[in-house]
Amino acid sequence: MAWVHFLNKDQLSVKWDDKDDAALIEINDGGISPNYVTIRLNEHEIDELIDALQRVKQSIV
Numbered sequence: 001m002a003w004v005h006f007l008n009k010d011q012l013s014v015k016w017d018d019k020d021d022a023a024l025i026e027i028n029d030g031g032i033s034p035n036y037v038t039i040r041l042n043e044h045e046i047d048e049l050i051d052a053l054q055r056v057k058q059s060i061v
Helices: 043-060
Strands: 003-008 012-017 022-028 036-041
Touching: 036 043
Parallel strands: none
Antiparallel strands: 003 012, 012 022, 022 036
């Protein structure tokens, strides 16, 4: 499995798993010993997430 990194912040990373054709969104709580949550998304779920985030952004602006 090879991961392609697209975003790497302190508490958020976005990667592409080229073996499973899935996006990985990894979030941690930022503590001294951080707890991680990894969300695996297929192409359809990525589209739904992008749509939801765009609607949130429009609500903010």
